């Protein structure tokens with residue numbers, strides 16, 4: 001098996017890439033990021049203010065290879081990784097800016113930061129209360145979510161960071177050091193015990209953060225035991241990652257990358273479907289030699305790369321960007337999977353796009369690509385009742401409506417039943433929609449309320 005993986009090396013291009021050291025920058029290092037010198041002192045101060053509230057982390061590869069500094073501040077990857085003033089509401093911005101200017105005492109500043117963070121809906125879709133499973137004794141299993149029957153999400157503690165942070169990150173609360181807001185588990189044994197008991201589960205989704213920040217040996221501790229016959233019901237192992245964008249050298253060059261390729265190939269050869277759920281927002285992320293070499297190398301193990309990512313104002317709210325992204329993905333052997341709606345958390349006011357605009361962008365983009373790229377579903381809202389897709393806008397019996405469907409639901413029986421919301425050109429999330437045709441409630445509403453009451457009681 002090892003020999004086979006090594007035989008792939010000259011073909012996959014990885015040998016062209018020597019190990020590259022990982023050099024990272026956080027809020028404290030803003031002044032050391034050379035190309036920022038071209039911005040005004042006011043712009044740099046704005047970054048300092050915003051990054052005291054929301055997480056900021058970038059690395060040399062993103063700075064040197066992904067951002068076109070001539071296009072800053074409009075460059076999409078700059079918007080994806082660097083804090084922007086508009087990300088905070090004016091009253092929040094002014095409050096933190098004033099404290100920083102006055103060099104306020106540390107505890108006063110921290111208290112203000114904490115209050116602003118808690119005003120930003122740190123845990124959307126009731127994740128803490130509603131998705132965490134409990135064991136036989138009723139203890140909540142931290143670091144796991146089991147929302148849809150067939151899929152368990154696992155958040156390994158060593159993987160709860162990323163090689164850089166997205167400005168719109170929906171898991172931002174985990175990255176700002178607030179322990180109360182964190183979901184993580186270091187317990188491989190808890191994961192394995194849970195999966196052993198739950199034979200209805202077919203898919204394990206290892207996520208974060210980014211599990212690819214972990215050393216391969218940690219990843220191996222979680223995944224290799226799943227090759228035992230008692231885990232035959234786990235057919236698919238998915239790994240959610242943005243490392244193909246933020247740090248493709250994770251898959252190239254270093255020794256640990258070779259170990260990773262061996263682990264992935266071993267899982268595939270043992271009969272599991274292994275999918276790297278790659279987070280992409282813009283075709284520029286696919287447009288470097290390192291990114292493409294990493295993709296080739298991962299694919300050579302037999303792992304399928306599927307692409308998903310949110311539609312975000314200032315970054316990719318343009319059908320041409322999505323059409324080009326999906327075309328490049330297909331060309332590189334990546335399967336387009338989901339277009340998400342920006343979630344209702346963090347800097348949503350800066351990044352959100354009205355649902356009707358999201359649907360127009362999806363439709364106009366999908367019309368430009370061949371059937372192989374039309375595997376992208378969306379735009380989809382990951383809301384508390386389930387994943388709700390906007391299928392379109394139409395008129396029924398004289399009323400303009402959104403046509404919606406569940407792609408995933410807390411009750412699998414809700415999936416694929418069309419339902420209708422009153423048209424609203426400003427709505428950006430499910431909770432802003434109301435049922436069409438004067439109906440009082442959604443077809444799923446009573447059942448959802450009772451599931452919710454039950455979960456919150458445990």
Ligand SMILES: *Cc1c(COP(=O)(O)O)cnc(C)c1O
Nearest residue numbers: 145147148151153382387407408
């Ligand atoms: C999206 C998601 C899944 C996986 O859903 P698929 O439609 O199978 O990709 C599982 N659990 C949660 C909580 C999710 O949001």
Ligand code: SF4
Nearest residue numbers: 162165166169209242
């Ligand atoms: S890759 Fe995902 S988890 Fe990491 S910062 Fe971006 S959105 Fe957040």
